[in-house]
Amino acid sequence: MRSVKYSGAGPASEVISITDIAIPTPGPGEVVVKVGAAGLNPVDVKIRAAATDFGPIKYSDRPGWDVAGVVATVAPDVSAWSPGDRVFALAAFPAAAHTLAEYAVVAAGDLAAAPDAWTIAQAGAAPLAALTAWQALEAAAVGAGQRVLVLGGAGGVGHLAIQLAKARGAEVTATASAAKHQLLRSWGADHVVDYRDEHALASLTGVDAVIVTVDGTLPPRGTVTEGTAVITITGLSADDSALLAEWGAAPVERILVAASGGQLAEIAALADAGEVEVHLDSEFGLDELVAAQERVESGRVTGKVVVVIDRDA
Ligand SMILES: NC(=O)c1ccc[n+]([C@@H]2O[C@H](COP(=O)([O-])OP(=O)(O)OC[C@H]3O[C@@H](n4cnc5c(N)ncnc54)[C@H](OP(=O)(O)O)[C@@H]3O)[C@@H](O)[C@H]2O)c1
Structure with missing residues (x-):
């Protein structure tokens, strides 16, 4: 099968190649998925550039964590899945996985049935971002x-x-550049703010929770009131944490996403109820992985970048 391989640390154009290796067989508790699509995430490009572990996040020269496709083979001890099942997963994260290939081994517990409402490209694009x-x-x-x-x-x-x-019934304010505001409204945002408009940011008022998805960004002062929960998925300096505490925020929590087939099943149910869609920024083939990773590295992605390996999977 065709599988992506990194030759070491460096730019995408210098270290990415496609090699031919044997189709894997499942070990105990595992399933082999014929890969339809595999999403790309900022962590993929950061870890490729450095070719080293990031704390608990494990580097592999055969990369990829997101996957959607069709079950090809199952280990004898796996009863939850059968050949032909349409599935998706965040495989193994933060341990290494190898989903950027025509077939991928996935632990049975990381899998969920892919939502009927999503294309295989959408299902492959979603897992890491949706679980986060x-x-x-x-x-x-x-x-x-x-x-x-x-x-x-x-x-x-x-x-x-x-x-x-929104599916939890919250009132949502979100930041984005002005050109993307209409899209944010289409996803359900009640209020949208241009992150380059300091006046608009300064006029925001207190919220119950802030989800920080942008490196080096603090909630505007007015949004933090006594007990505001601040959850960050990016880094935050000790000084910034101290400042938020001074403003009254609850202790900042920094999370690292973990694989969970059970939570993906809950997300799939919301997808099939029409409450969640995946917006695809762009699709690439396996041979176009360099361009795909460069698109993620641009930092301008709207929704998700996905590598489509077999659209019919
Ligand atoms: N801790 C975890 O488990 C975890 C999990 C997933 C991701 N992450 C990290 O979280 C970050 C976000 O991941 P992602 O996949 O969502 O990234 P992404 O899709 O690459 O985010 C790109 C988007 O960020 C917007 N943006 C850039 N600067 C902004 C600003 N100052 N304010 C508001 N929006 C801004 C861009 O909009 P414009 O083009 O309009 O600027 C673009 O639409 C990355 O650093 C990633 O490594 C962590």
Whole structure:
């Protein structure tokens, strides 16, 4: 089968190649998926550039974590899945996985049935970003009637955080550049703010929870009131954490997404109920992985970038 391989640290154009290797067989508790599509995330390009582990996030020279496709073979001890099932997963994260290939081994517990409402490209694009958004909203205990601010509402995580927060009944404010505001509204955002408009940012008022998806960005002062939950999926300096505490925020929680077939099944149910869609920024073939990774590296992605390996899977 064709499988992506990195030759070491460096730019996408220098280290990415496609090699031919044997189709894998499933070990105990595992399933082999014929890959239809595999999403790309900023972590894919950061870890490729450095070719090293990032703390618990494991580097592999055969990369890829997101996957959607059709079950090809199952280990004898797996009863939950059968050949032909249409599935999607965040495989193994933060341990290494190898989904940028024609076939991928996935632990049975990481899989969920792919939503009928989504194309295989959408299902392959979603898992890491959707689970991150889901787990951030869980960490903030977002519920009906709460006011939520999503900093970075147009990216992979942000556009799903808006929709999943709306599905929980929250009132959502989100930031994005002005050209993307109409899209944010189509995903359900009640209020949209241009992150380059300091006056508009300064006029925002207190919220119950802030989901930070943009590196080096703090919630505007007025949005933080006593007990505001601040969940970040990016880095935050000790000084920034101290400042937020001074403003009255609850202790900032930094989360790292974890694979979960159970949570993906809940997201799939919302997708099939018409409450969550995946906006595809762009689709690439396996042979176009360099361009696909460069698109992610641009930082301008709207929704998700996906690599489509077999559209008929
Ligand atoms: N901790 C975890 O488990 C975890 C999980 C997933 C992702 N992450 C990290 O979270 C970050 C976001 O991931 P992602 O996949 O959502 O990224 P992404 O899809 O690449 O985000 C791109 C979007 O960010 C917007 N943006 C850039 N600067 C902004 C600003 N100052 N304010 C508001 N929006 C801004 C861009 O909009 P414009 O083009 O309009 O500027 C673009 O639409 C990355 O650093 C990623 O590594 C962490």
